[in-house]
Amino acid sequence: MNFNVRIAPVLFGDAGIYTCSLESNTFLTIKLITVKVTAEPPDTVTEGDTVTLSCSVSDVTAPTRLVWINGDGETVGDKTLTGEEKSLSLILHKAERSREKWTCGVFDQDRLRIVAPYYQERSDLHDKVYTVYRSDIDHSELKLICEASAELSKTKWTWKPHFQNQVMEIATTDKSQPIIISGRSYFENRLRTTQEILNVSNFNLRIVPVQFEDAGDYTCSLGSHQYVTIELITVRVTAEPPDAVTEGDNVTLTCSVSEVSESMRLVWINSDGETVDEKIFMEWKNEGDSLQLIIPTDDKIRRKWTCVLFHQSRPKIFIPYYLQVKNDFTSERIILVITRSLVLLIFMILTVVFCRRMYEISALVWIAQLSEMNKQLQLAANNYCQAIQNSKSMKEGL
Structure with missing residues (x-):
């Protein structure tokens, strides 16, 4: 039985810890960390205006880096956050047309976890x-x-x-x-x-x-x-099968682009930031295309995959996909619960056997004691009868 819950769209304030429990047993705990990008002024700007972009993360419990990347793929801001610092600001002195897109990347232990794009709308x-x-x-x-x-x-x-x-x-x-x-x-x-x-x-x-x-x-x-x-x-990522899969099964990820132009490239990147597959388009065509990637689910480390669309060596859009595996938590939890139950059952059986054994030993000792007492009583009775018989014989002799 599946007990799945979906939150869409996810808001910055939805950050926190989500726990799935069965009575007193915790099956799954998910810590959600959210990221948002804001702009000041928030509305469309005119060429030459100054804009301040802020990238904020909801929680910092481990060394986390925030990185600003411009439309040319160049890093223009980099900051390692502490527990108190949770944002990185970037001041754009000129809203240039060639750099109308800005991306905030969140890194955890040098691994890219999420990207938050910001599109600078212009009025000229x-x-x-x-x-x-x-x-x-x-x-x-x-x-x-x-x-x-x-x-x-x-x-x-x-x-x-x-x-x-x-x-x-x-x-x-x-x-x-x-x-x-x-x-x-x-x-x-x-x-x-x-x-x-x-x-x-x-x-x-x-x-x-x-x-x-x-x-x-x-x-x-x-x-x-x-x-x-x-x-x-437009670009999208689909998976087959589309739902959570069982550990050991393969999943086919497809990254599709609505229209292809020359010098365009689709790239698949794993959670380590390594390129695992790519497809280069050398000519324009008025139709879409795609790049497929078959991934195994028995890799417990690489559960995040990102499709990146490049145009003339510039990254235009990042689309992450998070692989959901059913047995990633439920099987292990169920096995643990069953193991604990079996241990408890064995303990109870041993306790009952021990108590019964002790009861049987006590009963045998009690029976033995009664038998000994019965022998003593019979001996005393025999002695008494013998004494009476001796007394009668002595009287008859006199």
């Missing part, structure tokens, strides 16, 4: 086309920023999916009228606006959480003029 996107990367885990978000003014003409957001050859209108506004979301047939409640009525030159949308199938080209148009185009490339 007039007449530009750029690419962003998102995964479909950890409640990821896509912000669609458009500064087009709809005071004189119709403004709209359209979406051309990578998996379909059509253009869909997902949001419109006309002459500062309320924004109409027309893409809910697909996105449902995941597509939202930052405000109901257009604010001068602010026609911004957000998709949260991002799904793998959301990949495609998002275009903001003012009349017939295309104001900005954002290409979304």
Whole structure:
């Protein structure tokens, strides 16, 4: 019987110790350490503005390192934390376009445990086309920023999916009228606006959480003029079988990318930070691709695997996968409980046998004592009878 609980999405305040118990026996204890990245100011910034990023960890009980990595894959901040220090700040003096993504990495004993990306949304996107990367885990978000003014003409957001050859209108506004979301047939409640009525030159949308199938080209148009185009490339990791497996079984992990361009690379990294497999794409193609990795579950150390997407030698996105093994804790606990029960049962049996043996010995001693007393009584009775007989004989002789 499975007694599984799922928390989604995980919040920073969910950190703590989770215990699964059966009566007085503890089967599993999980210590959850959470990481978050915050920005000040928290909203979209203009080129040249200063932004302070803070990476915080909920608990520090062992030597822990926080590392900031920019969009070029370069380490720009590194700090070993103590019990009192639990965060690392990074000041960005200029929100450069080439470094719009920043990643905080948490290392424990030189092993990368988790990565927390931060995407610096910029507002200087007039007449530009750029690419962003998102995964479909950890409640990821896509912000669609458009500064087009709809005071004189119709403004709209359209979406051309990578998996379909059509253009869909997902949001419109006309002459500062309320924004109409027309893409809910697909996105449902995941597509939202930052405000109901257009604010001068602010026609911004957000998709949260991002799904793998959301990949495609998002275009903001003012009349017939295309104001900005954002290409979304999505990456995801799947497992077969998808649920927790029994120790000894193999698991096939698949890292998929929605669209492939030249100089793109998928890499699998184990918990030691070692590259175990990679696939290099040499040409562009308007379709996705993937990289599979078969891993054994009898390796109790390497239970975390990370897929990394590189573009022109720059890491664009990290997707961790945590392998769940059923017998990792339950079998050992069950064996321990059974062993303890058997020991207790054997002790009780030996106690009963000992007590019964002692009872039998005591009964035999008691019977022997009664037999001896009976012999003594019979001897006394015989002596008494003999004395009486002797007394009668003496009287008859006289």
